[in-house]
Amino acid sequence: MGILKRLxxxxxYVKDIHEIDFQQLExxxxxxxxxDLDNTLVGWDEANPTPKxxxxxxxxxxxxFKVTVVSNNNEKRVKAFCKGLNVDYIFKAQKPRGKxxxxxxxxxxxxxxxxxxxxxxxxxxxxxxxxxxxxxxxxVPVKNSDGLATKVNRLIERRILSHFKRKxxxxxxxx
Ligand SMILES: [Mg+2]
Numbered sequence: 001m002g003i004l005k006r007l008x009x010x011x012x013y014v015k016d017i018h019e020i021d022f023q024q025l026e027x028x029x030x031x032x033x034x035x036d037l038d039n040t041l042v043g044w045d046e047a048n049p050t051p052k053x054x055x056x057x058x059x060x061x062x063x064x065f066k067v068t069v070v071s072n073n074n075e076k077r078v079k080a081f082c083k084g085l086n087v088d089y090i091f092k093a094q095k096p097r098g099k100x101x102x103x104x105x106x107x108x109x110x111x112x113x114x115x116x117x118x119x120x121x122x123x124x125x126x127x128x129x130x131x132x133x134x135x136x137x138x139x140v141p142v143k144n145s146d147g148l149a150t151k152v153n154r155l156i157e158r159r160i161l162s163h164f165k166r167k168x169x170x171x172x173x174x175x
Contacts, residue, residue, distance in 0.1 A: 004160060004163065005164075005169065006130065007127055007130050007131060008122050008123075008126055008127055008130070008160050008164075009126075009130075009164055009169055009170075010122070010126045010129075010130075010136040010137055010138035011116075011135050011136050011137060012136075012137040012138070013137070013138045013139075013170050014137060014138075014139055014140075015139070015140055016139050016140065016142070017035070017040065017041065017053075017056055017118060017139055018052065018056060019139075020118070020137060022059065022060070022063050022065070025065075025116060025135075026063070028135065029113070029114060030065075030114055030115065030116050030135055031064075031065060031066060031108075031110055031114045031115075032065060032066040032067070032068075032104075032105065032108040032110040032114055032115040032116070033060060033065050033066070033067045033068070033115070033116055033118065034067075034068050034069075034070050034101060034104050034105070034115060034116065034117045034118070034129075034134070035067065035068075035069055035070070035117075035118040035119070036069075036070065036071060036095075036117075036118060036119030036120060036121070036124075036125050037069055037071040037073060037077075037078060037081060038071065038073055038077075038120075039120040039121075039141035039142045039143055040118060040119050040120045040125070040139055040141075040142070041053050041056075041069075041081075041142075042081075042142055043142045043143035044142075044143060045143070046142075047077075047080060047081065048080075048081065048084070049081065049084065049085055054084075054085065057085050057087060066108035066109070066110065067087050067088070067108075068087070068088045068089065068090065068104040068107065068108060069081070069082050069085075069087055069088070069089040069090070070089070070090045070093045070095065070100050070101060070104050070117075071089065071090070071091055071092075071093055072092065072093050072094060072095055072124060073091060073092075074091055074092060075091045075092070077091070078090075078091035079091070088104075088107065088108075090103060090104055095119075095124040095125060095127075095128040096123065096124050096125075096127040096128035096131065097128065098128060098131060098132040101117065101128055101129065101132045101134060102132060105132075105134070112132060112133045112134050113133070113135075115134045115135065116129075116134065116135040116136065116137055117129030117132075117134045117135070117136050117137070118136075118137045118138075118139065119136075119137075119138065119139070120138065120139050120140065120141040120142070121141075121150070121153060121154075121157065122138060122153070122156075122157040122160060122161070123153040123156060123157055124153070125138065126138050
């Protein structure tokens with residue numbers, strides 16, 4: 001099961017983005033953040049960032065991190081969401097393919113060792129980040145998503161997650 005761990009186990013697993021410890025990331029020499037949008041920053045059906053999410057981006061900026069929103073969703077959705085935040089973004093990213101993650105890393109002027117990928121999906125965000133050699137943080141989805149592809153991914157994800165929990169790789173328990 002070593003390969004499962006290498007490809008699908010996130011470096012960290014947290015309840016939501018607000019639990020992410022920036023000081024710890026700084027200690028790891030991480031200077032850039034690639035974040036997923038749907039169900040990571042807000043629910044998949046929420047058009048705009050909440051005040052709390054805006055605050056999160058402000059903190060990131062104040063701490064001097066570079067940031068890029070990398071989403072598999074379409075231009076309209078991603079552009080509208082990011083407009084008010086004034087952050088770079090990549091839409092139709094085709095995660096888990098690594099191309100968009102490498103592009104975001106390059107545009108931030110960073111090396112892969114300096115970048116974290118944050119996302120709610122093991123099959124796209126974590127898998128994509130891990131195989132591209134980036135640090136990965138998985139969050140619990142803000143809301144359950146409808147999409148069929150996502151449903152299938154979630155099914156596989158739950159099985160791998162429970163395997164990791166049995167092995168003791170993941171200590172945080174979903175309530
Ligand atoms: Mg997502």
